Amino acid sequence: MTKKQRALGLLIVLFPFVAFFVSLSIGVVHIPLDGVLKSLLSPIFPSLKQGLPENYLGIVLGVRLPRLLLALLAGAGLSVSGASLQALSKNPLVNEYILGISSGAAFGASLSIVIFRQSFPPQISAFVFAVAAVMIVLLISRNSDSPIVSLLLTGIIVSAFFSALLSLVEFFASPYALQGLFYWLMGNLGWPGWGALSISLPLTAVGTAGLILMRWRMNVLSMSDEEARSLGVNIRREKLMVIFLATLVTAAVTSVAGIIGWVGLIVPHLVRMMVGVDNRRVVPLSAAMGAGYLILADDLARGLASSFEIPVGIFTSLIGIPFFILLLRKSKRIWL
Amino acid sequence: MKKRLFVLVFPALLAGLASPSVLSTAQSGDLTVKDSLDRTVVIPAKVKRIVSIQSEITRLIVALGAGDDLVGIDYTMRLHDHLFKHIYPEESRLPLVSMAENNVNLETVVSLKPDIIFASPFERQIVDAIQRKTRIPVVALASLGDVSKLADEMRLVGRILGRERRAEELSAYFTGAVGLVRERLKDVPRDKRPRVYMSFWGFLTRTPIHYDPVEIAAGLNLAEKIIPDVLGSVGTMVKIEQIILWDPDLILVHGNYLPKERTVTVESVLKDSRLASLSSVRSKRVFYTFGFWNWWDIAEVLLETEYLAHLFHPDRFPEFDLGRRGDAIYKKFYGLDDGFAKLSAILRCDEWVHD
Known part of the structure; x- marks a missing residue:
């Protein structure tokens, strides 16, 4: 690791905290900094509420x-999921939604918003169908001779099937339900309250932490299967574990925030361009970079327009893609 | 996908729509009109068979007494409209000719041999295609939330259907009643007009950027024109912080949803801890209103305007009673003694006004 890479790594780690x-x-x-701090600490020190x-x-x-x-x-969860699945599949074009999660979640949310209404909240329905989509992918592709190719192809097919549904x-949706669904699909971080987050955030945190802990094995999993086996790794178990954790994270995020595209594809590549391809660094730094990146995108979503709000999913693409193209042209290669 | 596009395109329609009008009448009696898409359409002198895939126009047709001339309607009207089966019980005999409003089954339409098709002004190419393929004149009309256009639309449809007298009677009734509200409130100074936030279309943060009934009832829409006019939108998403910053005097919640469909309710607004600092929440000045629903219903627009006028300025409309006035308006437009009572039972309007 060069000095420059080390410095970049440190900046990436600091990025989400500053952001x-x-x-x-x-x-x-406008709330001054001391007002923000007092408000944040007031649940612990109620006396700080005075004068606010x-x-x-x-x-x-x-x-x-x-x-x-x-x-x-x-941001952390989606990026780590993307990085892990890219390492696992040895494919730089894989993203966190490749296994049908987004289509499954979108279909689940549509069922809730259009048909079940409040009796089955979209968050739960989206989570259930996101997991169901991945289960179907795994079941169909489990006995293939080339498991990764089969996994990716099945993911595309299952995605297409859920998109059709x-x-x-x-x-058949009423105009009202259709509008609700439309906005849900665009992705928004501002709607979920503490109730929804109390389930989603711990799941995301656990899944992300699990993937970060597995970062050592990602290097092995990104080798050929024969090489990995010769190092004594139970490939099937490890891969299933990565897929399970990535699914958990992506489904938990998608169920509350809708579909926020491009984060899991762009962020790991940016990190690789900056600090190299070693997954021991790429996976945790993707978490940091992804977290900061999504906070920044959301700042633009809620800050650019003075009164109205633009869905964050639009900004993750608008910022990420040009930046990615720029780096790609500069480095002239795809890193993996 | 087309339907999703509609959701995107629909708000952008307002700015681009033309004002429909009669251009000329031929010696044969054929009528040449300009529709909301600025298309010139020639309509036969006698219109006896009508297909309508535009909910607002379907309701006007029934109000004009031409319901029996309908030979086909759209899916939305049958399955999603709260009141249509009550104002026109014979609707069950009508074949469906479209699912989403532009997904028209052209063979069914042709087989019904209509003299005219009323459609929504989504996209000129689609409307033109329907006319070209069926060889039946298609008139695309919508008032899109503009009260004055609604009265004009009533007259134009009356002219097309040869029901000018009834159209004149209803539009005069509508314009007169709206004018009365304006007249009674015209001297309300700006600082006495309530600053209103509307939570519409199933989201706390989704709100119309212009809403005629609020403006006529001498209220101030806090989100008025917060998106540049050039975008032509009728609604937008605002930030919760912006609502807190506005601190509205009164919050209106979209009540035209069935109670089981409501994702935002008066109760959910009152209980939302993020809004606890709002004076309207603390004083429980949060109310349902009808809101723009599946295009407009001329009777409902009038009732909503008067309801809001009473809600905003009770001293100027002390005699208003939602149930009684609703029944009178629905009787006038649809000839039903219990038209509003039925709608009220569906939407539970009796629970709307609270202390």
């Missing part, structure tokens, strides 16, 4: 904090 605390001060309502304007607590604790925590963990539900 998180700076972003707590960003919003339509009434709406500060609601904005910092009820609006900004859950949103930023979700951005932090969702989604179109069918959309076709």
Whole structure:
């Protein structure tokens, strides 16, 4: 690891922390830094509430904090999932949604929004169908001679199938339900409250931590199967574990934030371009970079327009793709 | 996909729509009209068989007393409209000719031999294609939330269907009642007009950027024109922080959803801890209103305008009673004694006004 790579790695680690605390001060309502800090600490030290304007607590604790925590963990989780699946499949084009998770989640949400209404919340329905889509992919591709190719192809097929089901539900949906679904599919970090996050965030954190802990094995899994076996690795078990954790993370994020594209594809590549291809560094740094990246994208989503809000999924693509193209042209190669 | 596109395109329609009008009448009696897409359409003198895949126009046709001339309607009207089966019980005999409004089964349409098709002004190419393939004149109309256009639309449809007198009677009733509200409230100074936030279309943060009934009822829409006019949108997503910053005097929640469909309710707004600092929440000034639903229903628009006028300025409309006035308006437009009572039972309007 060169000196430059080390410095870049340190910057990447600091990026989400700086972004998180700076972003707590960003919003339509101007809240000075001491107001933000007092509001944050007030649940522990109730005396700090004294003298604070009434709406500060609601904005910092009820609006900004859950949103930023979700951005932090969702960005980290999606990026780590993407990096892990790319290493596992030895394919740089793989992303966290390749196994049908997004289509499954979208279909699940559509069933809830259009048919079941409040009796089956979209978050739960999206999670259930995201996991179901991956299970179907795994079941279909389990006995193939070339498991990874089969896995990716099956993922594409299952995605297409759930997309068709989604179109069918959309076709029969009432105009109201269709609008709700449309906005859900665009991705938004601002809607989930503490109730939804209390389930989603721990699942995302556990899955992300699990993948980071497996970073040593990713290097082995990205070798050929024969090489990996010769090193004494139980390939099937390890791969299933990576897929399980990536699914858990992506489904947990998608179920509350909708589909936020490109994070898991772009971020790991950016990290590889900066610090090299060793997964022991790429996986944890992808978490840091992804967290900061999604916070930044969300800052733009809620900061660019003064009053109205633009879905964050639009910005993850708008920022990431040109930046990615720029780096790609500079480095003239795809890293894996 | 087309339907998803509709959701995108629909808000952008308002800015680009033309004002429909009659251009000329031929000696044969054929009528030449300009529709909302600025298309020139020639309509036969006698229109006796109508296909309507535009909900707003379907309701107007029934109000004009031409319901029996309908020979085909769309899926949305049958399955998603709250009141249509009550205002026009014979609707069950009508074949469905489209699923989503532009997914028209052209063979079914042709087999019904209509003299005219009323459609929504989504996209000129689609409307032109329907006309070209069926060889039946297609008129694309929508008022899109503009109260004055709604009255004009009533007259134009009346002219096309040869029901000018009834159309004149209803549009005069509508314009007169709206004018009365305006007249009673015209001297309300700006600082006495309630600053209103509307949570519409199933989201706390989704709101119309212009809403005629609020403006006529002398309320101030806090989200008025927060998106540049050039984008032509009717609604947008705002930030929760922006709602907190606005601190509205009153919050209106879209009540045209069936109670089981409502994802935002008066209760959920009142209980939302993020909104606890709002004066409207603390004083429980959170109410349902009808809201733009599956295009407009002319009777409902009038009722909503008067309801909001009473809600915003009770001292100027002390005599208003939602149930009684609703029944009178629905009787006028649809000839039903219990039209509003039925709608009220479906939407539970009796629970809307609370202290």
